[in-house]
Amino acid sequence: MSVEIDDLDRGIIKELSVDGRMSFKEIAGRLNVTEKTIRLRYKSLIEKEIFEVVGVVNPIALGLKSGAIIQIKVKPDSIPSVIEELKKIKVIRYITLTSGDYPLLVQIAVSDQQEITNIVLKLNQIQDITETNSIVQLGVYKNTFEYI
Known part of the structure; x- marks a missing residue:
């Protein structure tokens, strides 16, 4: 639209x-x-749903000091069902469909490295996920909501 x-x-x-x-x-x-x-x-x-008012939370202030971007490969024709499973995982804050070898990408914000490991292990238990690639965020230098 x-x-x-x-x-x-x-x-x-x-x-x-x-x-x-x-x-x-x-x-x-x-x-x-x-x-x-x-x-x-x-x-x-x-x-017109062009603009939405939300409170933006500083994850570090809430103790969420670790983050990762996880690329996900899935079985053919299972993307919609995997997306529904991913939506149920609270620490996943962003899910997108992408091009390339990994059709799904998620972003998580958690308290520590162990939680990143726990999420990756949880993702590997989802039946139609065939492979993951984790990219641990070491630092965030820009995070803006300015689109114009």
Whole structure:
């Protein structure tokens, strides 16, 4: 679904991507429009599902100091069922379908290296997973939600 947005919508998204708690009044001042205009545009962006308001958690503050990206090979025609199984694993925070030898990629955030090992062992128990490749994250240097 592609929805057309204009420069004002982009401006609102950009401002809120930097500071999600910024007031409509402040956004209006920065973008040289009325507060009412911002309020109406914001409501429209939410209704069209272009924009969603969420709290972004710092995983390290919660004790989640280790992370990994895990590539997953699966039996042919089993991708949908494997995705459903992966969705049930709470520490998996991201699942994507990819091109190449490993059609699925997941990202996890856990407290320590042992938990990474436990997740890999758990993945290897899922019947239609044939192979995994783990990439342990040693450091994160950019993690942004700015798309515009």
